[in-house]
Amino acid sequence: MAGLQPLFLLTVSCCLASSARPQHHFPPCTVVQMDVFCSGLSLKSVPAKLPHAVHMLDLSRNQVQNLSQETLAHHTGFHHLKLHSNKIHFIQPGLFKDMPDLKVLDLSRNHLNVVALSKINIGPLTAVHSLDLSNNGLYTGMSDYFLSDSPVLENLSLNSNSITKISQNTFSGSSSLTKISLHNNVILEIEDGAFDSLNHLSELDLSKNSITCITDFNLSNLTVLNLSKNSVEFFQSSKSESHYKLKSLDLSENKMSYFPLLLEKNELQYLDISRNRLQSINVTGNPEYSYIFPKLRHLDMSYNQLRSIPESFFKCIRSLEVLNVSNNCLSSFSATGCLRVVKIIDLSFNSLQSLMFKENTLETLEELFLQGNNLATLHHQVFQRLPRIRHLQLQQNNLEICSSDQIHQDPAECVCFTSVRNLQFLNLSENNLRTLPANAFTNTSLKVLDLSLNPGLDMDQHSLSGLEHSLVHLLLRENNISNLNTDLSSLTSLRHIDLSTNQLTTLPVWNRESSIESLNLQNNNLVTLESSTVLVLERSLKTLYMGSNPLSCCSNLDFLHMVQHSAVVVPDIETVTCIHDEYSEPVNIEKVTQKMCHRASIQNYIVAVILTALLLMVVLALLVKCCHTRKHKHSRSFSA
Ligand SMILES: *[C@@H]1O[C@H](CO)[C@@H](O)[C@H](O)[C@H]1NC(C)=O
Numbered sequence: 001m002a003g004l005q006p007l008f009l010l011t012v013s014c015c016l017a018s019s020a021r022p023q024h025h026f027p028p029c030t031v032v033q034m035d036v037f038c039s040g041l042s043l044k045s046v047p048a049k050l051p052h053a054v055h056m057l058d059l060s061r062n063q064v065q066n067l068s069q070e071t072l073a074h075h076t077g078f079h080h081l082k083l084h085s086n087k088i089h090f091i092q093p094g095l096f097k098d099m100p101d102l103k104v105l106d107l108s109r110n111h112l113n114v115v116a117l118s119k120i121n122i123g124p125l126t127a128v129h130s131l132d133l134s135n136n137g138l139y140t141g142m143s144d145y146f147l148s149d150s151p152v153l154e155n156l157s158l159n160s161n162s163i164t165k166i167s168q169n170t171f172s173g174s175s176s177l178t179k180i181s182l183h184n185n186v187i188l189e190i191e192d193g194a195f196d197s198l199n200h201l202s203e204l205d206l207s208k209n210s211i212t213c214i215t216d217f218n219l220s221n222l223t224v225l226n227l228s229k230n231s232v233e234f235f236q237s238s239k240s241e242s243h244y245k246l247k248s249l250d251l252s253e254n255k256m257s258y259f260p261l262l263l264e265k266n267e268l269q270y271l272d273i274s275r276n277r278l279q280s281i282n283v284t285g286n287p288e289y290s291y292i293f294p295k296l297r298h299l300d301m302s303y304n305q306l307r308s309i310p311e312s313f314f315k316c317i318r319s320l321e322v323l324n325v326s327n328n329c330l331s332s333f334s335a336t337g338c339l340r341v342v343k344i345i346d347l348s349f350n351s352l353q354s355l356m357f358k359e360n361t362l363e364t365l366e367e368l369f370l371q372g373n374n375l376a377t378l379h380h381q382v383f384q385r386l387p388r389i390r391h392l393q394l395q396q397n398n399l400e401i402c403s404s405d406q407i408h409q410d411p412a413e414c415v416c417f418t419s420v421r422n423l424q425f426l427n428l429s430e431n432n433l434r435t436l437p438a439n440a441f442t443n444t445s446l447k448v449l450d451l452s453l454n455p456g457l458d459m460d461q462h463s464l465s466g467l468e469h470s471l472v473h474l475l476l477r478e479n480n481i482s483n484l485n486t487d488l489s490s491l492t493s494l495r496h497i498d499l500s501t502n503q504l505t506t507l508p509v510w511n512r513e514s515s516i517e518s519l520n521l522q523n524n525n526l527v528t529l530e531s532s533t534v535l536v537l538e539r540s541l542k543t544l545y546m547g548s549n550p551l552s553c554c555s556n557l558d559f560l561h562m563v564q565h566s567a568v569v570v571p572d573i574e575t576v577t578c579i580h581d582e583y584s585e586p587v588n589i590e591k592v593t594q595k596m597c598h599r600a601s602i603q604n605y606i607v608a609v610i611l612t613a614l615l616l617m618v619v620l621a622l623l624v625k626c627c628h629t630r631k632h633k634h635s636r637s638f639s640a
């Protein structure tokens with residue numbers, strides 16, 4: 001009966017919590033079925049009266065110092081205990097022995113280094129399969145007191161401690177481990193055979209440590225190894241006959257000068273050697289190791305100092321899907337028939353001068369990154385050889401786009417994009433493009449076209465023809481365009497246009513079919529937005545950037561009306577100012593009132609009336625004078 005009452009109380013306190021009436025004599029832990037949540041309540045122990053059966057207890061972010069049976073109110077039926085972010089520095093020996101169901105134990109962010117100093121094992125951890133000891137100031141040997149008797153432990157985190165060495169017996173009491181994380185320690189040494197007793201070990205995270213060298217790697221059952229952010233200079237697998245199961249190897253941010261040496265029989269699918277010191281790939285190197293990676297799908301060698309990649313290298317990685325060689329020193333790249341399934345190649349930020357794709361070599365390539373290379377001369381049909389290419393990044397180069405007569409010159413110092421049928425994304429910003437000839441992108445499927453930062457770009461009136469039903473985004477930022485003579489009104493799919501930082505004085509004409517949703521006109525020379533344009537835009541526009549234009553206040557009343565009364569959002573409204581004769585400073589467009597302009601028009605009206613009156617008077621005077629002389633004449637004639 002005693003158990004029922006607290007259960008009732010807790011349920012009540014849970015229900016009352018929502019009606020905001022705290023129970024003073026009872027801490028407001030929340031109970032959801034068999035889970036009790038007491039996180040962040042400055043508790044030193046759990047509330048004395050817990051429900052009868054608790055599966056999960058969250059006591060994290062409290063003030064627990066002494067973890068004992070009392071702290072846990074003598075409950076032993078827990079399945080999951082969250083005790084992270086407390087100040088635990090004492091654990092009653094044998095505490096967990098009597099918790100036969102405890103599977104997940106999180107003790108991270110405590111002071112377990114103090115617990116370890118007492119040199120008493122906290123074990124046994126009879127049922128625990130997931131243990132988190134991260135952020136506890138543990139140094140070498142200290143983990144022994146927690147692991148010495150944990151026979152079913154599979155998942156262990158020792159992240160962010162101060163361990164310098166993994167010794168032979170570190171994991172001898174936890175032989176079921178499948179996943180160990182030792183990220184962010186200071187490991188310098190791993191004793192021979194330290195992981196030998198772990199037959200099931202499949203994932204090992206040693207990232208952010210101080211390991212300098214891996215020789216005779218022989219963890220044949222390991223599938224994931226992370227050695228990122230160490231000082232590894234050399235990685236070599238042992239020459240044993242065993243079959244390695246390693247699928248993912250992360251060696252990024254190390255000091256590798258040589259490609260890792262693996263046996264031919266490897267299962268590697270993912271290899272990251274970015275941010276190392278590779279200068280070359282020596283394919284002819286050590287005959288005992290081959291550069292054969294029969295299953296490699298993802299290879300990242302970005303941020304190295306590679307000057308070239310031997311073509312024969314690719315013969316050995318036929319299953320490659322993603323190749324990243326960005327930020328190296330490549331001056332040329334040629335693809336051979338080996339890259340039969342490659343989808344993404346990143347060659348950005350090298351010093352490429354030439355690019356050679358033999359016919360029928362990159363038939364599966366979908367994305368190609370070539371930005372930041374200073375490429376000037378390419379074979380003019382180079383992209384037509386990539387039948388599946390969808391995404392092309394060519395910004396920060398020096399390319400010219402061929403006009404129809406240039407194609408026939410030899411050599412044609414330009415590239416062609418017509419009939420690159422699957423092309424959807426093209427970035428040509430910062431290329432010093434001078435002209436954009438007619439039909440430059442006919443027979444493509446372009447949805448996004450960035451032509452920004454090509455100041456002085458001369459666009460043919462029909463340069464975008466062929467994109468009527470595909471183009472959605474058009475970017476023409478910072479092009480020094482004063483008059484956009486290209487026909488945009490026929491681009492019926494166009495939704496987003498960036499025309500910012502140009503010299504535009506008028507907007508292109510849009511017809512009723514246009515459905516522009518966002519338009520950036522910042523920083524141009526616009527004085528007036530024509531009423532007809534405003535009317536057309538108003539129907540579909542959602543976002544308009546308009547700041548930094550010399551708008552006239554009173555000739556933009558339609559625009560003002562749109563800003564104030566339609567759903568159009570003008571994010572830079574603070575900087576949208578206009579010029580009014582009566583004010584020396586530009587006026588914020590939102591402050592303009594009909595009256596301000598009305599008053600001006602009344603003045604104009606008065607001036608007009610006065611002028612008309614004057615004119616009338618002059619005419620009248622002339623008439624009178626004229627009649628007078630006539631009369632004179634008459635009288636003269638009579639008298640004659
Ligand atoms: C922790 O609690 C136990 C049981 O209440 C007690 O015997 C022990 O002295 C306490 N230890 C510390 C270090 O406070």
Ligand SMILES: *[C@@H]1O[C@H](CO)[C@@H](O)[C@H](O)[C@H]1NC(C)=O
Pocket residue numbers: 130131132155156157
């Ligand atoms: C292993 O532990 C980590 C953190 O302690 C957790 O995120 C992960 O889900 C656990 N995995 C398994 C298989 O228990």
Ligand SMILES: *[C@@H]1O[C@H](CO)[C@@H](O)[C@H](O)[C@H]1NC(C)=O
Pocket residue numbers: 192193196216218
């Ligand atoms: C791996 O190599 C180390 C040292 O060379 C050796 O002590 C250990 O027994 C080897 N382990 C296996 C599983 O071959």
Ligand SMILES: *[C@@H]1O[C@H](CO)[C@@H](O)[C@H](O)[C@H]1NC(C)=O
Pocket residue numbers: 196198199200219220221
């Ligand atoms: C690898 O796993 C198999 C089966 O799980 C086991 O028999 C073998 O001893 C393991 N090898 C090592 C080196 O742990």
Ligand SMILES: *[C@@H]1O[C@H](CO)[C@@H](O)[C@H](O)[C@H]1NC(C)=O
Pocket residue numbers: 183207208226227228229248250
């Ligand atoms: C390896 O560890 C680093 C640093 O902790 C992490 O950023 C990276 O994602 C990990 N690599 C893999 C392949 O998971």
Ligand SMILES: *[C@@H]1O[C@H](CO)[C@@H](O)[C@H](O)[C@H]1NC(C)=O
Pocket residue numbers: 280282284285286
């Ligand atoms: C490639 O490796 C072989 C054998 O180790 C060596 O003789 C040769 O000089 C290396 N070549 C380069 C370019 O490093």
Ligand SMILES: *[C@@H]1O[C@H](CO)[C@@H](O)[C@H](O)[C@H]1NC(C)=O
Pocket residue numbers: 274302303324325326344345346369
């Ligand atoms: C290639 O690597 C660089 C640097 O690590 C990264 O910024 C870029 O996104 C990667 N490219 C691809 C296509 O993933």
Ligand SMILES: *[C@@H]1O[C@H](CO)[C@@H](O)[C@H](O)[C@H]1NC(C)=O
Pocket residue numbers: 371395427428429448449450475
């Ligand atoms: C094109 O490249 C430039 C420069 O890297 C970048 O700022 C811009 O956002 C890119 N355009 C698109 C549409 O991604």
Ligand SMILES: *[C@@H]1O[C@H](CO)[C@@H](O)[C@H](O)[C@H]1NC(C)=O
Pocket residue numbers: 418419439442443
């Ligand atoms: C576009 O494709 C059509 C049909 O294949 C073809 O007749 C036409 O000449 C192509 N246009 C250009 C400019 O290549």
Ligand SMILES: *[C@@H]1O[C@H](CO)[C@@H](O)[C@H](O)[C@H]1NC(C)=O
Pocket residue numbers: 455456480482503
């Ligand atoms: C921009 O265009 C104006 C004329 O419209 C010209 O005087 C100026 O030199 C151009 N600036 C650049 C950077 O091309």
